[in-house]
Amino acid sequence: MIGNIFILIVVIALVLLFGWLTYRAVRAKKLWIKIVGGLLAGLLTLVLAAMALFGGKGIATVYSPDVPAASALTVAGSPEQVARGEYLVSLSCIGCHGAVNANGEPSGEQPLTGGWNIAAAEGFGFMGSMITENLTPGGKLADYSDGELFRVLRHSVNQDGVKLGFMDFLPYKELSDADTEAIIAYLRSLEPAETAVATGDKFNFLGAVMMGSGMFPPSVPGAETVTAPPEGETAEYGKYVATFGECRGCHGPEMTGTEASAAGPAIPNPRPLVSTVSQAEFAEMMRSGIKPDGTAFPETMPWQNAAKMTDSDLAALYAYLTTAP
Numbered sequence: 010m011i012g013n014i015f016i017l018i019v020v021i022a023l024v025l026l027f028g029w030l031t032y033r034a035v036r037a038k039k040l041w042i043k044i045v046g047g048l049l050a051g052l053l054t055l056v057l058a059a060m061a062l063f064g065g066k067g068i069a070t071v072y073s074p075d076v077p078a079a080s081a082l083t084v085a086g087s088p089e090q091v092a093r094g095e096y097l098v099s100l101s102c103i104g105c106h107g108a109v110n111a112n113g114e115p116s117g118e119q120p121l122t123g124g125w126n127i128a129a130a131e132g133f134g135f136m137g138s139m140i141t142e143n144l145t146p147g148g149k150l151a152d153y154s155d156g157e158l159f160r161v162l163r164h165s166v167n168q169d170g171v172k173l174g175f176m177d178f179l180p181y182k183e184l185s186d187a188d189t190e191a192i193i194a195y196l197r198s199l200e201p202a203e204t205a206v207a208t209g210d211k212f213n214f215l216g217a218v219m220m221g222s223g224m225f226p227p228s229v230p231g232a233e234t235v236t237a238p239p240e241g242e243t244a245e246y247g248k249y250v251a252t253f254g255e256c257r258g259c260h261g262p263e264m265t266g267t268e269a270s271a272a273g274p275a276i277p278n279p280r281p282l283v284s285t286v287s288q289a290e291f292a293e294m295m296r297s298g299i300k301p302d303g304t305a306f307p308e309t310m311p312w313q314n315a316a317k318m319t320d321s322d323l324a325a326l327y328a329y330l331t332t333a334p
C-alpha cells in the first residue's frame with residue numbers, strides 16, 4: 010500500500026510539473042515551441058492526470074472499501090455444520106484453494122493450503138499478484154475471529170478491511186448466513202497445514218489504475234443477513250445452488266453468459282443447451298463432463314465440482330436453467 014501511495018504522489022507531482030511546462034510552452038516566444046512543446050507537454054499532463062485520478066480512486070476502493078465492522082459471531086461448529094461446510098467447500102472453494110502442485114498449479118485436492126497465483130494464471134499478472142489463501146488453521150485464518158472470517162465471505166475484505174481483489178468477483182456474498190457459518194465450522198475443523206509460498210494480494214499501481222478506471226465489473230455490496238430459499242427441486246433453490254456451486258461466478262449472475270472483459274474471456278449462456286436435454290441427461294452431462302453430442306467440456310469448465318452435487322441439487326439446477334431468468 011505504501012508503495013502505491015508513494016507512486017501516486019510522484020504521479021501527482023508529475024502532473025503539476027508537466028502542467029507547468031505546458032503553460033511555459035504555450036507562452037513561449039517561438040511558434041514551434043508553442044505548438045510542439047505545448048501539445049506534447051499538454052498531452053502528457055492529461056495522461057498523467059488520468060493516471061492520478063484512476064490510481065487514486067483504485068487505491069481508495071482497495072484500501073478503504075465501505076464495509077461494516079466484523080460482528081462478534083461465534084460459530085457453534087456442530088457436526089451438521091461441519092458436514093454442510095465440507096459439501097459446500099468441495100463444490101467450489103477447493104478448486105482454487107486446494108494445494109498447489111510443484112508447478113504452482115491448483116490440484117483441486119486437500120489440504121486447502123492454496124498458494125495459486127490466479128492473477129498470473131489468468132493473464133493479468135502485470136497488475137500484481139493474487140494468491141489463494143491457506144484455509145486450514147495452519148495459515149493466517151487461525152488469527153481471525155469467526156466474525157472476521159464471516160466478513161471475509163460476506164464483504165470480501167481481509168482482517169484489516171482491505172478489499173480482496175479476486176474474491177470480490179465471486180458470488181459468495183449471496184451465501185446464506187447459515188451456509189457461511191457452516192463453511193467457517195468446516196474450515197476450523199481441518200488439520201492445520203502450512204503453505205510454502207506467500208499468499209494474498211499484492212496490487213501494483215497499474216492494478217490500482219485499472220481498478221479505479223472501472224475496467225472490472227463493479228463490486229456488489231453484501232447484505233447484512235442472507236437467507237437461502239427453502240431447499241427443494243425448484244428454480245428458486247436452483248439459483249441458490251448455482252451460487253454455491255460457483256456457476257454464476259462464471260456464467261453471469263443470471264446464468265445467461267458473460268462478455269469478455271479485463272477479468273477474462275467471454276463465457277457462453279448454458280441455457281439454450283440445457284433446455285434441449287432432459288433432467289437425467291443434464292445430470293449425466295454434469296457428472297461425466299461429456300455433452301449430449303459426445304463432446305467433452307473443455308478444461309475451462311470445472312464440471313468435476315458439479316459432479317459432486319447431490320441428485321436433488323442437480324435437479325434444482327436443471328429447474329433453474331430451464332426457467333426464464
Ligand code: HEC
Binds near residue numbers: 102141142161162166
Ligand atoms: C476462483 C478462485 C477462488 C475460489 C473459487 C475461492 N477463492 Fe478464496 N481466494 C481466492 C484468491 C485469489 C484469494 C486471494 C485474495 C484475492 O485476491 O481475493 C482468496 C482469498 C480467500 C481468503 C483470504 C481472505 C483474507 O483475509 O486474506 C479466504 C478466507 C477465502 N478466500 C475463502 C474462500 C472460500 C471459503 C471459498 C469457497 C466458498 C473460496 N475462497 C473460493 C480465490 C478463490
Ligand code: HEC
Binds near residue numbers: 258276278279307
Ligand atoms: C470457471 C468458470 C466456470 C464455472 C465455475 C462454470 N462454468 Fe460452465 N462453462 C464454462 C466455460 C468456459 C464453458 C464453455 C466451454 C466451451 O467453450 O465449450 C462452459 C460451458 C458450460 C455448459 C455448456 C454450454 C454449451 O452450450 O456448450 C454448461 C451446460 C455449463 N457450462 C454449465 C455450468 C454449470 C451448471 C455450472 C455450475 C455447476 C458451471 N457451468 C460452472 C465456465 C464455467
